[in-house]
Amino acid sequence: MPTAIITGASTGLGRALAEDLSRRGWRTVVDARTAAELHEAAAGWPNAEVHPGDITDEAHRAELVAAAGGRLDLLVLNASSLGQVPLPPLAGYRLDELRAVLETNVVAPLRLVQLALPALRAAAGRVLAISSDAAVEGYPGWGGYGASKAALDQLVRVLAAEEPGVRAYAVDPGDMRTRMHAAAFPGEDISDRPAPESVLPALRRLIEGSLPSGRYTEGQLREVSA
Numbered sequence: 001m002p003t004a005i006i007t008g009a010s011t012g013l014g015r016a017l018a019e020d021l022s023r024r025g026w027r028t029v030v031d032a033r034t035a036a037e038l039h040e041a042a043a044g045w046p047n048a049e050v051h052p053g054d055i056t057d058e059a060h061r062a063e064l065v066a067a068a069g070g071r072l073d074l075l076v077l078n079a080s081s082l083g084q085v086p087l088p089p090l091a092g093y094r095l096d097e098l099r100a101v102l103e104t105n106v107v108a109p110l111r112l113v114q115l116a117l118p119a120l121r122a123a124a125g126r127v128l129a130i131s132s133d134a135a136v137e138g139y140p141g142w143g144g145y146g147a148s149k150a151a152l153d154q155l156v157r158v159l160a161a162e163e164p165g166v167r168a169y170a171v172d173p174g175d176m177r178t179r180m181h182a183a184a185f186p187g188e189d190i191s192d193r194p195a196p197e198s199v200l201p202a203l204r205r206l207i208e209g210s211l212p213s214g215r216y217t218e219g220q221l222r223e224v225s226a
């Protein structure tokens with residue numbers, strides 16, 4: 001049974017992916033900070049192991065990787081912080097907020113990769129980092145979050161070069177109707193945005209296909225056959 005760690009699995013894209021993998025025969029190790037919400041989400045998922053916690057906490061990160069065991073087929077770096085909301089222009093961006101965004105979106109994912117690498121190497125596994133178009137576009141207000149996602153993309157790019165036995169992907173999932181998206185657009189009706197489940201076919205191409213390491217968008221993956 002293949003094993004995956006999925007961070008941020010209580011809601012949104014992480015929840016959709018973790019449920020999908022669990023129902024498709026994977027053993028999943030999942031986290032989120034809000035324990036009750038995570039337990040509620042994962043109730044009924046076959047072979048799901050629930051580990052509430054914060055990915056910025058070293059003990060929690062070690063717990064996740066230990067729970068996966070000696071072989072890890074997939075590490076999904078999904079949990080993420082939007083940072084200061086409403087999204088502020090860089091001119092007024094609080095530096096403590098920037099540090100916190102980088103801690104969650106860059107430092108914690110890298111540390112999880114470091115801890116998981118022996119098990120990823122053992123399984124010739126994959127790292128799937130959830131990026132954003134904000135990593136490559138200059139949207140006003142998205143400087144802190146966007147910079148963190150650009151850094152995450154670059155970590156994945158270098159990891160792919162350093163670890164030829166492990167596939168390393170970054171993927172921009174596109175806009176999705178989630179809690180994070182609602183927080184980014186306060187007071188806006190986001191009901192026209194696609195549900196996170198709509199991204200699953202694209203993610204499956206990275207998880208189950210043989211695409212080379214690299215950065216992909218959901219739109220590109222829709223056009224690629226597995």
Ligand SMILES: NC(=O)c1ccc[n+]([C@@H]2O[C@H](COP(=O)([O-])OP(=O)(O)OC[C@H]3O[C@@H](n4cnc5c(N)ncnc54)[C@H](OP(=O)(O)O)[C@@H]3O)[C@@H](O)[C@H]2O)c1
Nearest residue numbers: 008010011012013032033034054055079080175176178180
């Ligand atoms: N939604 C979009 O339009 C969009 C577009 C581009 C990229 N993305 C990316 O897609 C990914 C999923 O986003 P989403 O929209 O599905 O977000 P979401 O609905 O807000 O879900 C985020 C998940 O991460 C968990 N989480 C947040 N911080 C955490 C931490 N420090 N430690 C552990 N878990 C944490 C949350 O639970 P707790 O709060 O309980 O911890 C929740 O389970 C993110 O990487 C995001 O940047 C989203």
